[in-house]
Amino acid sequence: MTTPRSRMPVILPRLIALIVALGGLQQGTILAREGRVRVVASLPNLGAIASAVGGDRIELTTIAVGTQDAHFVDPKPSYMVRLRNADLLLVNGLDLEIGWIPPITQGARNARILQGAQGYIDCSAGIPVVEIPAVLSRAEGDVHPYGNPHYLTDPLNAETVAGTIAEALKRADPASAPLYEDARRAFVRRLHEAVFGKDLVDLAGGAKLAREAAAGTLDAFLDGTAIGGAPLRARLGGWMGRMQAVRGKPIITYHRDYSYFAARFGIAVVDYVEPKPGIQPSAKHLEEIVARLKRGDARVIVTRPFVEHRSTDLLAVRTGAEVLTLPLEVAGAPEATDYFRLFDYVTDRLVEAFSESARAGAR
């Protein structure tokens, strides 16, 4: 009969030998074996862009669903299994997924997609980030130290993200590089047409328009450039053309998640239902918003499917404000089946809400 004490010297050397043997194997990771690149996207918007760029060359899995709060996805062990064999992990970055990507990447035991490895793709690279907090303190709520992470609410940022994803795919699967590049170009072309309208893109070039928009000089360009006596603005179509109707109009959002959208389409976010990011509104704060709404500072409130609706319901009842529950991500509403339909839907709903609220105001 062996006692545990005599077992010990037998087991320890075996364990050590096993570990040493395995350690020798840890070098050398293989990206994209024969077949398709296995891509995991943290969020549906990234998945939609990856699908446009990667087409059928990639095997895509998206972790979060469109109606979910990207801050608070649960790090379920089943996600670790999905990441175990992934070649690329696409993340939004800027700490949006800080609560769940680190535990699932570590649990996945896949060195290719750990932060810092070649397969960990932070899609915020190259994005002009706004609202980087000057003071970092939790007294300001659940702040994002690297700035506002909801950059894909500006569709023009999808061009940068498509570029980042295309580069990652080319590295992982060099043989298909031309395919990825073609798909990226096609996506960007379609994106520019969707943002500015096909007419204007044909006339002035999507790249030029995107550059002007990025520099904040699009208005000057559209108004200052005339063709056949009419300024280019007359040719503006797409989402920007549609949103002309609500330019300069004020909205209130639940969370600070529409800054990029508002800047791109020229609407003004005048207040937030949350007093500070991630902090539930107090009765006092809601009273202040009621007062603002009654003063006419705004008539439209934008909220999300995943937040509590009691506060916004109360604001609607008390002030008659129009409350819109809009998706932030692809599949956040049944109509938002891809990244383009998402903005089709959101811009439609906003324009409609303002015209309704204007009618209500006139009555």
Next chain:
Amino acid sequence: MMMRSRHARTGAAVLAALALLQEAPAGMVAAEEEIAGENIVSKEEVAALRREIRALRDQIRALQARVEALAPAAAPQAPPAAPGAAPEVPGASPTAPTPAVPRPAQSPNLLNPAISGVFQLVGNSSLRSRRESDGFSLSEGEIVLEAAADPYAKVNIVVTIPAGESPDFEEAYVTTLSLPHSLQLKGGRFRSALGRWNPLHEHAFFTVDLPNVLRNFLGENLRGDGFSLSALVPNPADLFIESVTEVASTGNEVAFNSRRSDPLFLERLRVFIPASPDASLEAGITGIYGNGGATEKLLQDIEQFGPILEPRRGLASSLQGIDLTYKWKPLTVNTLRSFTWQTEFLRSRRRLEVLRLPALELATARAWGAYTYAEYQFRKRWRIGTRLDYSELPDDPDAIERAGSVVLRFQPSEFQEIRFQYKRTGRNDPAAARFDGRASDDEIFIQWIPTIGVHAAHKF
């Protein structure tokens, strides 16, 4: 002086404008090409565009001339500074607006680990009669450090500072990140992977106190110094199946003995089943094998009757556990509503010595215990839960404790929690004899847990 700086400012503004305008010609050429290629606009329009470009070019030339005349000194500074380069000298020269790209702070602390801190203020009182343990205490504080050591490993350090005692490493371990075949090796001091509650630190508990079975079988918790090797088990259903093997020396005197040369061997298998997008089931089994020493009861008896007797230490002691967890967290409103039901059974088998004067006699004690906890989150910040406990004492299966608790948890934000708990305990006579003759008890608890520092990862 004033004049110069104003000129320099104007110069910078013009430079910025110039930078924007210089983009124009290239863009316009592209536009022309597209126009020519697709042939969709009239010649008049092309001519209008050409005129526009010419006007813009003239404008640029004029601006360039003005800039050169205004601020000859400022010109060389025009290219954007490399990130982190050249610290700004206040008032020396105005810089053109730079894009809002986060620049790394110039700090020697940059590569320091992520640090967070947490403590618990606990108030506990019996409603029946006054006890020694009643009152408030800062039961424990923890400093948590976490960082990658290098590309191959990650280090976690939890320093605990129990009230009135000296700080100690609660846990300190290194975890490999890049072993092949889904393996992960952990080395250091860590909580044993026994079920779902034992690995939790006090601030992550569901209730203020430990389930009775864990307190009776393990003392505070079971942890050890040693190695842990875990692997994801491949399976056709692609389920998450994890196997954990541990070998560790423990200081736990309750279930085992604290001799370093008597290590524990642990094997755990757990499976996670995503029943639907909103609900999941997790099941685990754990077995731990080690050596125990003299029981508390034996030491008391020896002190009373036979101080010359020396109890043995190398007696087999083992624990087997089963845990089941059901979670319902509707994807869309997972921060607002959820339901968790967690149950653990624990069985203990100990070889032990009992005093039968004039000698010590060998015997085997088999005992079991369990808890079941159900919790409903009814608002974003509020949860209500209830726990039922059953536990025999591991060295005396005839001694039985039963308890029921109700807990209310309030989380003002992710970084704070306040818990209120009411607990009623009943004990049979042998158990009461071990707890100062208290056959039953009613207790209330209050606990306040603030957390500071980096955003901790969530748990599931």
